[in-house]
Amino acid sequence: MPHPFRLRVAALTVSAVLLPALLAGCTEDTAEDEDLTEQKLGWRDCPAPDEAQGGGTAPSPLPGGAEWQCADLKAPLDWDEPKGETIELALIRARTSGGAKERIGSLIFNFGGPGGSGVTTLPAFGEDYEELRTRYDLVSFDPRGVGRSAPVICQNDQQLDAYFQQDATPDDSAEHTELLKNTKEFNEACEKNSQRILPHVRTTDAARDLDLMRQVLGDGKLHYFGISYGTELGGVYAHLFPGNVGRAVFDAVVDPTENPEQGSLGQARGFQRALDNYARYCVSRTEDCPVGDSAQDVKDRIARLLRDLDRRPIPGIFPRELTQTAATGGIAQALYSQDFWEFLTDGLQQAYDGDGTTLMYLSDSLNGRSQNGEYSNLVPANVAINCADDKPRYDTADVEARLPEFRAASPVFGEYLAWGMLGCTDWPVPGAADHPEVGAPGAAPILVIGTTGDPATPYEGTRKMVAALGEGVGVELTYQGQGHGAYDSGNKCVQDAVHGYLLDGEPPAAGTVCS
Numbered sequence: 001m002p003h004p005f006r007l008r009v010a011a012l013t014v015s016a017v018l019l020p021a022l023l024a025g026c027t028e029d030t031a032e033d034e035d036l037t038e039q040k041l042g043w044r045d046c047p048a049p050d051e052a053q054g055g056g057t058a059p060s061p062l063p064g065g066a067e068w069q070c071a072d073l074k075a076p077l078d079w080d081e082p083k084g085e086t087i088e089l090a091l092i093r094a095r096t097s098g099g100a101k102e103r104i105g106s107l108i109f110n111f112g113g114p115g116g117s118g119v120t121t122l123p124a125f126g127e128d129y130e131e132l133r134t135r136y137d138l139v140s141f142d143p144r145g146v147g148r149s150a151p152v153i154c155q156n157d158q159q160l161d162a163y164f165q166q167d168a169t170p171d172d173s174a175e176h177t178e179l180l181k182n183t184k185e186f187n188e189a190c191e192k193n194s195q196r197i198l199p200h201v202r203t204t205d206a207a208r209d210l211d212l213m214r215q216v217l218g219d220g221k222l223h224y225f226g227i228s229y230g231t232e233l234g235g236v237y238a239h240l241f242p243g244n245v246g247r248a249v250f251d252a253v254v255d256p257t258e259n260p261e262q263g264s265l266g267q268a269r270g271f272q273r274a275l276d277n278y279a280r281y282c283v284s285r286t287e288d289c290p291v292g293d294s295a296q297d298v299k300d301r302i303a304r305l306l307r308d309l310d311r312r313p314i315p316g317i318f319p320r321e322l323t324q325t326a327a328t329g330g331i332a333q334a335l336y337s338q339d340f341w342e343f344l345t346d347g348l349q350q351a352y353d354g355d356g357t358t359l360m361y362l363s364d365s366l367n368g369r370s371q372n373g374e375y376s377n378l379v380p381a382n383v384a385i386n387c388a389d390d391k392p393r394y395d396t397a398d399v400e401a402r403l404p405e406f407r408a409a410s411p412v413f414g415e416y417l418a419w420g421m422l423g424c425t426d427w428p429v430p431g432a433a434d435h436p437e438v439g440a441p442g443a444a445p446i447l448v449i450g451t452t453g454d455p456a457t458p459y460e461g462t463r464k465m466v467a468a469l470g471e472g473v474g475v476e477l478t479y480q481g482q483g484h485g486a487y488d489s490g491n492k493c494v495q496d497a498v499h500g501y502l503l504d505g506e507p508p509a510a511g512t513v514c515s
Helices: 019-026 116-125 159-164 173-194 201-215 229-240 260-285 295-311 324-334 338-352 357-367 378-389 396-409 415-424 458-469 492-504
Strands: 027-028 069-076 085-094 106-112 136-141 220-227 245-251 446-455 476-481 512-514
Touching: 069 159, 085 116, 085 260, 106 116, 106 229, 116 136, 116 173, 116 229, 136 220, 159 173, 159 201, 173 378, 173 415, 201 229, 201 338, 201 378, 220 229, 220 476, 229 245, 229 396, 229 458, 245 458, 245 492, 260 295, 260 324, 260 396, 295 324, 324 338, 324 357, 338 357, 338 396, 357 512, 378 415, 396 415, 446 458, 446 492, 476 492, 492 512
Parallel strands: 106 136, 106 220, 220 245, 245 446, 446 476, 476 512
Antiparallel strands: 027 085, 069 085, 085 136
């Protein structure tokens, strides 16, 4: 999904870490004398993720011992000059567990963001897709600008920590000036360190990369599983290459009809709805909800906590303090999955007692910060892709005029999302359009799944995606549940529908409801 508050962070140090990361993704090679569709991928054992991918250890084998393999795909830096300079895109796969007769092809995943590393995310959730691996090679990738694929580099880890100590919802002229200054400095750092890749990270570029990937993998059609922003990428692909769409699933669906302002306002409503659901759940499913006596009391106490933190932060993870900004980010992170609600309860209890540790851990997770203090390039890539895609640019007057509507949509999240609209104002690359084009007449059916309690991609966007894809293309399925994404909730009805289409080619009836 788009980063909830468009709060930008810095990812790598400009030294021994930054230079190798840049060189790993951007090459001086050209495609002048080669056909990139005929390149051979050198699959090998996967290394441990680098800092831009989030760090950690090399992926563990799947059940049964299947190993993950990694490779680099050469793609044009500029798709308008396909014979010009090239970049390398990082890929990962696990071969199908079925035989040659059962194998359909490759199933390519994009897990969203934009800015998330597919090379690290797919193996983290690999066991969840074992049924799909019976007929597909499972494949994912770091999109251009992300992870090991010519990563967008902005500021360093220390600057990021300082950045997140600022007040993202200014209450006076001094705070307002500071917010604008920090935003401008971040954008200038991105331009200084990543100017070569910034003009070439639009979703249309990534969609063309997908079609190159399809051809190099040897597939006649693109079989695809897109989640969150991955649904937007999939829709743009279907628009550009409708005849190449194979079996595709969109889960946690981006509304393709909204401009950035409408999308931010929709997210304000979505996160507030999820917070409402959490509050009702807490007081109805436990004998004594530890963070409120009623659903309204839960929300009122959260609002008071955030107001208090605006005036006086509390200890977080030493030496950092839990600010209003960090606490709001931590609450948002916990709303992405109902499995995280217990951590939200624990974090709120701690914060009411003056301890911000758990909420800060949640906030760090949202922003790509590992426990060793290093940041992935999730947020720099997110900002770069969003700003390259989105044509509108907003100023202070725009935000102030819209603040009442945002506050009404969400007393907790509204102001953050409103002020976040300033994020692209000083961006060095112009945006492409008001909203993505996803119309795909003639494409094969695409299963489009919306979750009623989704905070980040509100349910209302599901039907709009179906309509925008065109008649006979989108097949709507509703999951009456909580969290961001339906398939990984484990709901059997949803998974049976996905398996029925991806494995057997039989989409569910349009309008199917799972609960």
